[in-house]
Amino acid sequence: MKTKKPETLTFERMTELFYNDSAGQSEKVLLGKEMSIIFDVGVGVRRVLQEGMLLQMLDYRCGFIRRGWVRAKINLVEYTIGIGTLAFLTPGSIVEPLEYSADFALEGMAVSAELVHLSLNNHLPRIFNGHKTDGRMRVSEETCDIVDRMLRLLFDVSHKARHDNQVVLNLVAAYLNFFDQQFAEGTEMSVGRNANERFLFERFIYLVNNYSGREHHLDFYAGKMCITVRYLSTMIRKASGVTAKEWLDRALVTQAKVMLSYSSRNVAQIADELNFPNASFFCKYFKRLAGCTPQQYRAAR
Structure with missing residues (x-):
């Protein structure tokens, strides 16, 4: 390891x-x-x-x-x-x-x-x-x-x-x-066909990069941007072809993978640091998105 x-x-x-x-x-x-x-x-x-x-x-x-x-x-x-x-x-x-x-x-x-x-x-x-x-x-x-x-x-x-x-x-x-x-x-990098779409997308990704380790729900990001969750979801999907929830999940799982690969923290500590309610919930979430448990991912590195 x-x-x-x-x-x-x-x-x-x-x-x-x-x-x-x-x-x-x-x-x-x-x-x-x-x-x-x-x-x-x-x-x-x-x-x-x-x-x-x-x-x-x-x-x-x-x-x-x-x-x-x-x-x-x-x-x-x-x-x-x-x-x-x-x-x-x-x-x-x-x-x-x-x-x-x-x-x-x-x-x-x-x-x-x-x-x-x-x-x-x-x-x-x-x-x-x-x-x-x-x-x-x-x-x-x-x-x-x-x-x-x-x-x-x-x-x-x-x-x-x-x-x-x-x-x-x-x-x-x-x-x-x-x-x-x-x-x-x-490369295929079609993100937003107009200035408003690109602005909203860039603002959303900036917030995700800064807060995804603590904030896992779209209402937080919509609130920061002073728009509704529904409007946020619609615009991010329209701008990037990927849902807002998928962007949030990607960022969160990437942080978890980095911590599993390059730290000695145990799974419970990582779950706590990433603001999951408990280790069991974190493990289920990680397996659903990464295709393996945190322990399996760490063992394979």
Whole structure:
């Protein structure tokens, strides 16, 4: 049974993992309190593997694999990701690197939730509005080159002693929206056909991500949004093709799976922490949605 506890990858911890006084490092890494840009994430991955770390993200991350490949567990699912792959992670994602090629290199940006909302004027792109926790997609070499140039422009502007903060925000927004465009074109991500549907969906998912561990009933979320449960259910189904209750169940079961996989809490403790009336009720709920009991799920990890 795995009981390794995830370590929160703060911007301060990133500094420890990626900063190196050796030659040329300042040209590959920009580390700040709200945003970091790194042109060779392989350096940090090697240290993570050496220390056997399990990382939980607090921020948004977007990047692409420039060379080689990496095998990792991302939100409990194992992937092998190779050259030319765009990838993103949202806050709360858990990553466990397992293996990588000798030439592995990934470049990308980590940006705080506050800066994302500020740069996008609180209107998150579809890939960041909560209906997906992570994503990967193979793209052309030309697309990778565009992402690289956008990232380097942002890096250069941010490095200037006197840069215009609004310029940086605009470049962050352009980078994030470009990622969203690529995933929207390459996958089925139809969420809301009009502004009102998308706004309600994004607001609902935001609330679910923040409260699902304690609040299991739709009337709580409808109340927060000042609408009826019936209207909420209708609009979420219309916007996403999935019922509001299904979104809530998905979020709750995902939290339970993370706790079963990466903590030593017993089932009763998890049930209590997730605000179930008792362990028996939690076990029945989990089995109905996951297809196995919590104990069986934990034993299989």
